Amino acid sequence: MDIFDRQGFRDRPIRALEIGSFEGLSSCFLLRQLPNARLTCVDTWAGSDEHAGLELIASTEAAFDRHVAPWIDRVTKYKGMSFNYLVGLSSQDKFDFIYVDGSHHADDVMVDALRAFEHLNVGGVMVFDDYLWKYYQRNAENPAMAINGFLRLAAGRCRLISVYYQLAIVKTAERGA
Numbered sequence: 001m002d003i004f005d006r007q008g009f010r011d012r013p014i015r016a017l018e019i020g021s022f023e024g025l026s027s028c029f030l031l032r033q034l035p036n037a038r039l040t041c042v043d044t045w046a047g048s049d050e051h052a053g054l055e056l057i058a059s060t061e062a063a064f065d066r067h068v069a070p071w072i073d074r075v076t077k078y079k080g081m082s083f084n085y086l087v088g089l090s091s092q093d094k095f096d097f098i099y100v101d102g103s104h105h106a107d108d109v110m111v112d113a114l115r116a117f118e119h120l121n122v123g124g125v126m127v128f129d130d131y132l133w134k135y136y137q138r139n140a141e142n143p144a145m146a147i148n149g150f151l152r153l154a155a156g157r158c159r160l161i162s163v164y165y166q167l168a169i170v171k172t173a174e175r176g177a
C-alpha cells in the first residue's frame with residue numbers, strides 16, 4: 001500500500017497484471033486498493049506443485065469468478081499458462097504494476113520474471129510474492145534462486161524498493177537503453 005501511494009497508483013489509470021490469482025483474494029485486494037486500475041488475471045486454475053491432491057483446486061476458478069464479480073468491468077481473465085500469456089503479448093502491451101505469484105518453482109519464476117519485465121513500463125513496479133518461501137528440497141528450485149538471478153540480469157534496469165517476504169522493484173530503464 002505504501003508503494004501504491006509512493007507511485008501514485010491510486011490516483012491515475014494504470015494497467016496491472018497478476019500472474020497467479022487462485023481464488024482471487026489478491027485480485028480483490030488490488031481492485032479495491034487501485035480503483036483506477038484495469039487488472040489482467042492469469043492463471044491455469046489447475047493449481048501449483050504445492051496444491052497437488054487438494055480437492056479445493058476444483059473450485060478455485062469458480063471462487064475467483066465470484067470474488068472478482070463486483071469489479072468485473074475492470075478485470076480481464078486469461079486462463080492458461082503464464083508463459084503462453086506473456087509470449088502472446090505484443091511489444092506495445094505494457095503494465096504499470098505486475099504481481100508475480102504463479103508457479104513458485106524457480107524455473108517458472110525466472111521465465112515469468114524475465115518475460116513480464118519486458119512488459120513493465122519504466123517507472124512501473126513488479127512485486128514477487130514468496131521470496132523467502134522454501135518448499136522444494138533443493139534450494140535451487142525455490143523462488144529466491146530465480147529472483148536473485150533475475151535481479152542480477154536486470155541490474156542497471158531496475159531498483160530494489162522493498163525486500164522481505166515479498167520483494168519489489170521499480171523499472172528504471174528498457175533493455176539496451
Ligand SMILES: C[S@@+](CC[C@H](N)C(=O)[O-])C[C@H]1O[C@@H](n2cnc3c(N)ncnc32)[C@H](O)[C@@H]1O
Pocket residue numbers: 019020021022023024025026027042043044045046047048060080081082083101102103104108
Ligand atoms: C499461490 S497461488 C496464487 C495466490 C493468489 N495470488 C493470492 O494471493 O490469493 C498460485 C496460483 O498460480 C497458478 N499457477 C501455477 N502455475 C502456473 C502457470 N505456469 N501459469 C499460470 N498460473 C499458474 C496456480 O493455479 C495457483 O492458482
